[in-house]
Amino acid sequence: MNAHLEKCFAPAHLNGLELRNRFIKAGTFEGMTPGGIPSPALKEFHTRIASGGTAMTTIGYCAVEADGRLNENMLYMHEGIRRQLRELISSVHAQGAKVSGQMGHGGGFSKNRELQRKRPLGPSFGINMLGAANGMLFCDAMTQADIDNLVRTYRDAAAFMKSVGFDAVEIHFGHGYGLCQFMSPKTNKRKDDYGGSLTNRMRLPLRVLAAVRDAVGDTFPVIGKISLTEGVRGGLDYDDAVEISMLLDKGGIDGIITSGGTSTMNPMIMFRGGNIHKPLIRAEKNPLMKAIMYIVGPSLFKDYPYEELYFLEQAKRIREKVQCNMIYVGGASTNASFERLMAEGFDFIQLGRTLLSDPFLPKQAARTEHYESRCIHCNECVATIEHPKGIHCTRFGVSHTSTEKITNTI
Numbered sequence: 001m002n003a004h005l006e007k008c009f010a011p012a013h014l015n016g017l018e019l020r021n022r023f024i025k026a027g028t029f030e031g032m033t034p035g036g037i038p039s040p041a042l043k044e045f046h047t048r049i050a051s052g053g054t055a056m057t058t059i060g061y062c063a064v065e066a067d068g069r070l071n072e073n074m075l076y077m078h079e080g081i082r083r084q085l086r087e088l089i090s091s092v093h094a095q096g097a098k099v100s101g102q103m104g105h106g107g108g109f110s111k112n113r114e115l116q117r118k119r120p121l122g123p124s125f126g127i128n129m130l131g132a133a134n135g136m137l138f139c140d141a142m143t144q145a146d147i148d149n150l151v152r153t154y155r156d157a158a159a160f161m162k163s164v165g166f167d168a169v170e171i172h173f174g175h176g177y178g179l180c181q182f183m184s185p186k187t188n189k190r191k192d193d194y195g196g197s198l199t200n201r202m203r204l205p206l207r208v209l210a211a212v213r214d215a216v217g218d219t220f221p222v223i224g225k226i227s228l229t230e231g232v233r234g235g236l237d238y239d240d241a242v243e244i245s246m247l248l249d250k251g252g253i254d255g256i257i258t259s260g261g262t263s264t265m266n267p268m269i270m271f272r273g274g275n276i277h278k279p280l281i282r283a284e285k286n287p288l289m290k291a292i293m294y295i296v297g298p299s300l301f302k303d304y305p306y307e308e309l310y311f312l313e314q315a316k317r318i319r320e321k322v323q324c325n326m327i328y329v330g331g332a333s334t335n336a337s338f339e340r341l342m343a344e345g346f347d348f349i350q351l352g353r354t355l356l357s358d359p360f361l362p363k364q365a366a367r368t369e370h371y372e373s374r375c376i377h378c379n380e381c382v383a384t385i386e387h388p389k390g391i392h393c394t395r396f397g398v399s400h401t402s403t404e405k406i407t408n409t410i
């Protein structure tokens with residue numbers, strides 16, 4: 001094993017948190033929280049990832065409040081789930097891994113039937129792309145008081161997460177969710193201090209970062225996920241991402257995860273590979289939504305062929321400009337790629353689909369000279385988000401790897 005690859009498998013620190021290697025499970029909303037309650041399946045899922053050697057697993061999409069959920073079956077941070085979260089976290093810790101929670105808010109898009117507000121709130125009045133088929137056609141613009149309230153909500157959620165035992169938090173600044181809607185000129189049409197220039201559009205995300213930091217203290221890891229580009233005309237692009245990253249770095253973030261795309265306008269940039277249009281139509285239960293997806297699908301779900309390390313070149317531009325940790329995500333699936341990422345100066349690697357395909361990836365890769373993941377980027381896993389069993393690899397299922405023979409050892 002050469003020095004770069006060795007670095008990948010050796011212990012590392014993230015703002016004082018010791019991690020046994022540099023692999024972090026990427027946030028992948030697991031769909032194992034019926035009614036918003038963490039199920040035993042969710043605990044099993046993360047425990048399995050932990051037993052496969054990953055240093056830190058991430059609970060995908062932990063909404064910071066009930067109305068921040070995209071649907072009623074998503075987690076939101078509140079006292080009622082403290083016991084289940086504690087049990088999950090202890091179970092992961094028992095396997096030697098750490099747990100991060102991805103702090104999310106849907107902003108102006110939601111199909112949550114339990115929404116307490118009349119409409120979801122975003123930076124500006126507009127169409128609620130996700131809820132349209134459920135009779136929730138519009139979103140409203142947040143007032144200054146709503147913005148202040150949202151900042152407090154992030155602070156309270158972060159304090160709760162630290163008190164429950166999470167080892168780190170990841171703020172979602174990307175994929176077209178609430179904070180990203182403020183950052184993007186496509187969705188933010190405000191005329192006040194929170195709209196217009198990038199400085200103004202970053203005001204809320206930076207206030208949120210400061211509030212989360214205030215809640216958890218200086219020695220607790222706070223990382224953030226951004227979109228390198230939204231991939232839509234009039235939206236954020238690669239140059240904006242460099243500026244945004246520099247502002248987050250200056251704002252005291254411990255690590256930046258460089259993803260891309262938006263969930264409702266251009267999701268395929270995020271994944272590459274097999275188009276999710278048809279699998280999502282197949283999985284959709286709402287007939288109206290099925291029809292809408294059928295019609296608008298081809299313009300929404302563009303084809304982006306899979307390439308290994310598809311965000312590397314743009315992520316490197318950010319690496320050059322920030323001091324904080326750089327956490328690479330997007331098509332890292334071989335030992336050659338892991339080695340390359342270390343050589344290019346990245347600090348950690350997030351893995352999504354490859355860990356769904358093989359939760360034992362870090363252990364396998366450490367023992368296999370020319371390791372290559374068996375994930376074929378078909379993206380069928382994406383359409384299992386609302387499956388009764390939760391997300392899984394449709395080729396390999398979920399629990400096959402523990403007995404698999406490890407061959408080709410170094």
Ligand SMILES: Cc1cc2nc3c(=O)[nH]c(=O)nc-3n(C[C@H](O)[C@H](O)[C@H](O)COP(=O)(O)O)c2cc1C
Pocket residue numbers: 026027028029030060061102172175225259270271329330331332350351352353354381382383385391
């Ligand atoms: C089933 C599934 C669910 C996902 N859910 C989330 C999510 O909740 N939050 C998020 O930021 N990204 C989500 N993603 C995107 C991944 O975190 C990651 O950015 C993407 O899969 C690319 O990384 P990969 O090539 O290692 O899979 C999801 C991906 C998949 C496959």
